[in-house]
Amino acid sequence: MARLGWYLARLRAMSPAEIGHRLAEAGRKRRWRRRPVGWDAAPPGAEGPLPGFPDLRAGLAAAADVPAVRESLERVRQRRLRFLGRDWPPAFLEVPGEASGFWLHDPVTGGRWPGAEASSFRVDVRSTSDAPGPDGTLGDVKYVWEPSRLQLLHPLAAALAAGEAWAGPAAAGLLRSWAEANPPYGGVHWVSGIELAMRLVSVALLAAAAGPEGLEPADRALVRQVAAAHAHHLAAFPSLHSSANNHRVAEGLGLLVAGLLLPERGASWEGEGRAILEAEAERQILPDGVGAEQSPTYQAFTMEMLALAALLARGAGRPLAAGIGDRLARGAAFLLALMDEAGHVPAIGDDDEGRVLAQPPDREPRYVASVTAAVAGLTGRPDLLPPDRDLHLRDAVFGTRGARRPAALPEGLRVFPEGGYSAARERVAGRSVHVVLDHGPLGYLALAAHGHADALALWLGIDGQPVLIDAGTYLYHSGRARRTALRESPAHNTLSIAGASQSVASAGFSWSSRADAALTAQEPGRFWSVTGAHAGYARRFGARHVRRLSRTPEGLAIADRLEGAPRPLPVEVRFLLHPDLAVAQRDGEVMVAGADGPLCRFVPPSGFGTALLRNGEPGAVHSARFGHLAPAQAVVLTGRLAAEPALTRIVVLPDR
Incomplete structure (x- = not known):
């Protein structure tokens, strides 16, 4: 059944021209199957x-x-x-x-x-x-x-x-x-x-x-x-x-x-x-x-x-x-x-x-x-x-042994509109903060084979310590349900409506529906912002997810809203955290610390509940290497959302 599902998913992604190509290729394979298995004799002069x-x-x-x-x-x-x-x-x-x-x-x-x-x-x-x-x-x-x-x-x-x-x-x-x-x-x-x-x-x-x-x-x-x-x-x-x-x-x-x-x-x-x-x-x-x-x-x-x-x-x-x-x-x-x-x-x-x-x-x-x-x-x-x-x-x-970079990486915001990423490197509270936002397509060509449903997801590091991480890959052909779970959006640092995925996987390397995000606005300057949106939930929920990431004096702000939502909808805003971090709730906020002390705190939107997932609970695992699964930690903010933005703040704490 898994093999049949794979073929059906591939067939849905094919154009008429590709179907013709595949039929011709199948005939060529049948002819090659009749060839004897073995090495050809070495030609003269070999x-x-x-x-x-x-x-x-x-x-x-x-x-x-x-x-x-x-x-x-x-x-x-x-x-x-x-x-x-x-x-x-x-x-x-x-x-x-x-x-x-x-x-x-x-x-x-x-x-x-x-x-x-x-x-x-x-x-x-x-x-x-x-x-x-x-x-x-x-x-x-x-x-x-x-x-x-x-x-x-x-x-x-x-x-x-x-x-x-x-x-x-x-x-x-x-x-x-x-x-x-x-x-x-x-x-x-x-x-x-x-x-x-x-x-x-x-x-x-x-x-x-x-x-x-x-x-x-x-x-x-x-x-x-x-x-x-x-x-x-x-x-x-x-x-x-x-x-x-x-x-x-x-x-x-x-x-x-x-x-x-x-x-x-x-x-x-x-x-x-x-x-x-x-x-x-x-x-x-x-x-x-x-x-x-x-x-x-x-x-x-x-x-x-x-x-x-x-x-x-x-x-x-x-x-x-x-x-x-x-x-x-x-x-x-x-x-x-x-x-x-x-x-x-x-x-x-x-x-x-x-x-x-x-x-x-x-x-x-x-x-x-x-x-x-x-x-x-x-x-x-x-x-x-x-x-x-x-x-x-x-x-x-390639002749780079001993070569070293002549200068530090530049600070500030870089926007890549065609590929769909924004990345910023900033000094906040005396710390180096590095953040990436995905506002691009799901992947390449009809299959989007190696992309994940991570539209409008964030990745964050502070002083070289990864804070917000990705769920990873795990396995390819044999990953099955686990591979699907790690590819879909509830495993990523983005918003999901009623636990649904923006793009829905149909097989290990294809999708039955896809959400392609786009950059909708950007504001330069010291307190820059970038805004992206995708319509992956439009057919099921009548809403378009819009996320605005902005630099603030104290760190970062993430404003999520559901444009066109007919009513407030149940949502989850997830953040997957590196397993080496210490995470605790305090006064409705989430405190995050590294080996040398506190790094940042997450301030949830008004009216949202906060839950911490740990030790390999569903939604709290990651794959740092192929074939390997390990526990992670997740912060899950739950509430109801429509057109009015829900603001999550990430406050960077000074280095002691």
Whole structure:
């Protein structure tokens, strides 16, 4: 039933043109299912020297002594392999003939995903579970896909480029192991184009680190076989229409990489990849710099793909269009506006912890900051460097190791009208206050696949301590009811009428109704204000939610009203607070304190009741990492509301 629901939700989002495309694609898949599973014979000359990537090789060599890269290498040597918070059995990589046990292992249920025995077009990746069970279902497919991105090769490539002799055989052995267990086009690892594209990046890093003749002839032939098989699949099954989100950028990167690895065969792949990347950069990073998918981490992922493509194309002497650099710079400027002085951004929308350049186990808490640094290095713009970040392999590749921001992040209000965000950085009561308001669309294209129903939501930090946080993602295909709950508006820092969601989820990556907010007014100055509105409740309740956020001498004020409401309606104004904070009610107000003392107090609207939710109660949980749920705290203000505004004040308390 879950699978049927998914298909029905997708069908509702499709245009007639997309339905025609899907029918043609289904016919193509039927034909491919009849192909024998296995690697094509290596063509004549496949064992010859590989293309050189001298700039990339130099960057990888410079990463070899980055502490996090050394830690990653040590884990690889010791076979302590962990992905998305789950451990993998290392023995499978050490026993001849058991490689598939590693690459197809499901860490949630202990089961095994389909491999070469099944056509990839028959593998069901949606009927999954978030816990072991007797029904034979497997865990979220993201887990099994993660190691098969072959990002274990990234730190090995750094060591190999730096001349560490042991790393070459280790890296080539991993590639051979994966290829043995996963011939084209069978099993779970040939289902998704974005997975194929990330794998091609890993193979390119190995080739760059080894140099033209650094691998054994048979391994050079395997690199070519892997690249060709992946490119054929990417070219045959493009993500178009409602699916043309970050997956399309990944496919462009994958085809470009394949074309660079196979110059004697891949000129058309390189050209197709370049065309995709140049077009999608304009579509997926809006003119004001906001990522169209309404998720800062997905925006960073898209920007990292574009930045790496630009770096590779420039190194090959065939640079991408200059417009890509411009969009990357605008995107970095927007992400900096979302960033606090510690380099953190709000966890808006989906986040699956995907990375283009990685050093497993790699759950970077400041990934967005690292990508903005990469863009600063690529474009030669030190003003785009973040205020802080974690040193990463990415810094060495993009030439920003040791680079520091020349000045503090600017204070004041920034409004991004096309993407739909306002962000302000202010000094209040001697403290640094950072606030973000969402007044934009639900997400990108008809599916809005990675957006959440967070119209007019707020995120707040004080002195680098997150105060108002996002509920997060949890899981994708296996999250089911929990994923829906974390996506809909009662889980966010906004207003809901009678417990309803502005946008209603119909499946894990689609919606049956959507609320797209818009900026309706803004007032500049020291005591600025921004106003946004959405009509997500209009059909059900006859009202339009309008929220005005303003700077006050003591902090912030939030004025909510229901424009056009036929009568006062029951509403909840929710605020999800970081679990590390101390929260208490006092004289009708809510006091919030951090480790060093009081931070702020919430003053509810006149006539509203106040409730505190704690310890994982419904509405008081969050997912800080993929696959992980933890208790949070929530302040819930309840009352009745119509056209007269209800004013909530956030008073920032002085630092003692």
